[in-house]
Amino acid sequence: MDENDYLEIFDESLSRVTVLNKDFIGKFYDHFLASSDEVKKKFVGTDFQVQKLLLRQSLSYLLEFSSGLNDTKHLKKLAVSHSKSQIDVAPALYDLWLESLITTVAEFDPDYDKKVELAWKVILAPGIEYMKHHHNQ
Ligand code: HEM
Numbered sequence: 001m002d003e004n005d006y007l008e009i010f011d012e013s014l015s016r017v018t019v020l021n022k023d024f025i026g027k028f029y030d031h032f033l034a035s036s037d038e039v040k041k042k043f044v045g046t047d048f049q050v051q052k053l054l055l056r057q058s059l060s061y062l063l064e065f066s067s068g069l070n071d072t073k074h075l076k077k078l079a080v081s082h083s084k085s086q087i088d089v090a091p092a093l094y095d096l097w098l099e100s101l102i103t104t105v106a107e108f109d110p111d112y113d114k115k116v117e118l119a120w121k122v123i124l125a126p127g128i129e130y131m132k133h134h135h136n137q
Helices: 008-019 024-035 037-042 049-067 073-082 089-110 115-135
Strands: none
Touching: 008 049, 008 089, 008 115, 024 037, 024 049, 024 089, 037 089, 049 073, 049 115, 073 115, 089 115
């Protein structure tokens, strides 16, 4: 393993948290919903069985975007669904989303350290910026 390859560090951490712990995503939503009343309100009525599966899949959309840095059909659709005219996710809420995710990684990844934290942040940042940018589009 190349210890300076953040994509590899991210991939290995992702497989540790999802392979070792089936409830990783459930715990993520516990943290995310507790992070602000605004977030909690948005998810009133959500079926979390479905939502958990969707989140797992959508992590791969963020990853796909950061590998190519080109519009992808998947992320574009997700950005539109979260924009002002639809679910209306204010840009600041993405910071809570990422913080909640990192907190969960820290709890579930036995090899978590500052470098793993940085890897999650740098790999997901492009897709998150893309989502924020489309709030008003
Ligand atoms: C980059 C970060 C995020 C990803 C990857 C993501 C992913 C998804 C996916 C895949 C869906 C279902 C498909 C869709 O509606 O397009 C969804 C729905 C949703 N997301 Fe996000 N999301 C993110 C950030 C957020 C944030 C910050 C909020 C703030 C509250 C949020 C609130 C919601 C809500 C309310 C729904 C609809 C749930 C329902 O169907 O009841 N999302 N998200």
